[in-house]
Amino acid sequence: MSDHSKDAGGTGPAVRPGVNRVLLAGIFLALSLSIVDGMVVSIAAPTMAADLGLSSAGIRWIVNSYTLARAATFALGGRLADVYGPRRVLLVGLTIFVAASVLCGFAPQGPAATPWLVACRIAQGAGGGVMYPAAMSLVVGEFPVHQRGRALATLFGFSQLLSALGLPLGGWLTSLTWRWVFWINLPIGVAAIALIAMTRSRNDTRMRVSQDLKGAVLLAAGMTTSVLALEQAALLGWSDPITLALVVTGPAALALFVFWEARTPSPLIDIRLFRDRAFALDMSILFFSTIAYMPMLFFASFYAQLALRDTAVQAGVYLLFFQVAYSVGAQFGGQVQDRVGVKPALLIGAGLGAAGFALWAVELSDLSVGAQWPFIALAGAGVGLVVPPAATDAYGRAGPEASGMVGGVVQTTRIFSGALGLAVLGSAFTDVAQARVTSTLVGLGVAPGAAENAAWQFVNYVDDDEGDRLPDDVGGIHLTSGIQEILRADITTAHQWVFMCMALATALAFCCALLHPGSRPTKTHPNSAGDAPT
Structure with missing residues (x-):
């Protein structure tokens, strides 16, 4: 039984x-x-x-x-x-x-x-x-x-x-x-x-x-390059040659994986x-x-x-x-x-x-x-x-x-x-x-170019102060507590x-x-x- x-x-x-x-x-x-x-x-x-x-x-x-x-x-x-x-x-x-x-x-x-x-x-x-x-x-x-x-x-x-x-x-x-x-x-x-x-x-x-193992390599390469393409696009833009190469390579590797898997015993x-x-x-x-x-x-x-x-x-x-x-x-x-x-x-x-x-x-x-x-x-x-x-x-x-x-x-x-x-x-x-932080800073009188640079720094900034992780200064722009609250909303x-x-x-x-x-x-x-x- x-x-x-x-x-x-x-x-x-x-x-x-x-x-x-x-x-x-x-x-x-x-x-x-x-x-x-x-x-x-x-x-x-x-x-x-x-x-x-x-x-x-x-x-x-x-x-x-x-x-x-x-x-x-x-x-x-x-x-x-x-x-x-x-x-x-x-x-x-x-x-x-x-x-x-x-x-x-x-x-x-x-x-x-x-x-x-x-x-x-x-x-x-x-x-x-x-x-x-x-x-x-x-x-x-x-x-x-x-x-x-x-x-x-x-x-x-x-x-x-x-x-x-x-x-x-x-x-x-x-x-x-x-x-x-x-x-x-x-x-x-x-x-x-x-x-x-x-x-x-x-x-x-x-x-x-x-x-x-060939299938495992193709699968790993396809998934990794597909995700890497999205990461690179966020950093360098979709027109960057490296991004374009990854955009082609990832799906191509996945397509080859499917082709191989359908034919291997x-x-x-x-x-x-x-x-x-x-x-x-x-x-x-x-x-x-x-x-x-x-x-x-x-x-x-x-x-x-x-x-x-x-x-x-x-x-x-x-x-x-x-x-x-x-x-x-x-x-x-x-x-x-x-x-x-x-x-x-x-x-x-x-x-x-x-x-x-x-x-x-x-x-x-x-x-x-x-x-x-x-x-x-x-x-x-x-x-x-x-x-x-x-x-x-x-x-x-x-x-x-x-x-x-x-x-x-x-x-x-x-x-x-x-x-x-x-x-x-x-x-x-x-x-x-x-985009939101740039718009806020421009509305506060910051020049568009400087606002865009400061916004990039702000969004990528991480601070280790308990309870307040926003920077006091970005791109040479001092952020008062009032401005910080507006940017926190952004x-x-x-x-x-x-x-x-x-x-x-x-x-x-x-x-x-x-x-x-x-x-x-x-x-x-x-x-x-x-x-x-x-």
Whole structure:
């Protein structure tokens, strides 16, 4: 008989008793590390920039290099999990992640800071990218298909809840030294490694297939150059030769990747998966919802510290409303999915998310957390209702033997869209903020050329004074407290544009949800009947 146990009330996902609970605990810690890291670094970013002398473009690349490295290695991690077994790949990825985290904490001050941190963040992201699909493959193997919605929702929900608690913790660690934001990963990572290493999994099988390194290189090159093109356009303009070269190279590399994957006998990503309409729409929904979700963490943190004058700890509490609501939404979405299918959860979630981001954007000018928190929570609950159900439905569209590959596709889609969203919204924020500040300074009698130069300096300035991060002087122009308040409003307006774009992205996810067939996956769990493999 199968050794999955049934809970008495039938209300929660059944999990194999004994040692696999230890495995799931280790996976929970590992995934929480990967999720929390991107968030707490956003909280620590202003302090890091001031301490190390980083430019605003440099700090964005420190955030984005991690995101891109994860996106570039998710698909490869999924394939490696299928080839070598997910448990082994998870342990290797987790070890790389922890080692790179420690090195991030030793970043030197001065000109070497940016390349040091970017290199370490790339290694950290690669470790996280490899371990994520391996972890998902292990979890999928522990639950039958009709219980995966609640199981993965529980895992996502608790991971996000831990992330939420990690935000104020990250702020507190930053108040000691931003370096502890990275060093805290060492004890947690060691505990996760120990828990995973002492267990076995029924889904730790190997496949005799090639690793498709050529596909991995093309995918990494295409995603990296596509995002780099947007970053360069924001700095140098669209007519710059380097920008134009990147604009051509990125899509070309991605097109070559698709061409290669469609013809290689052992693809990194089986393009035929996208022939399934539901799977393709799941990926589209994840793409648009993550364009809003991941950049939100970065922009909301900076808004709290620049516009609301919050400390790093207070900025973490500000984001707590979103993360707690996300966890609640994820739990509800998993239950809805298991009972009536995925489409209702997707429609409700994307609708609530779009409304929440739009209302949040309107209230940003209020500069009051009391006025904003209901809409922050509405956006968080909406995204929580969308992301785990869409990911779970995608996993169910392929057999268990391809769970590693599907995990790579799901996470590659999410992380690439997050990096793309951060680049696009970052460029939009800079353009709007500079235009608003330039107009304000010209209205105060500053010559247009000098105003434009001062606006550029102002928008790219980050100061480490607690409670007031605006400069007193830019481009030879003294900024009185009254002028600072006007310019603070200009920065807030730029944030409003960005959050409206997030609402638009979530609305596009809603449109995709309308087209979703809503049918349940037909693939069955290998152990839903009969004995479990040994």
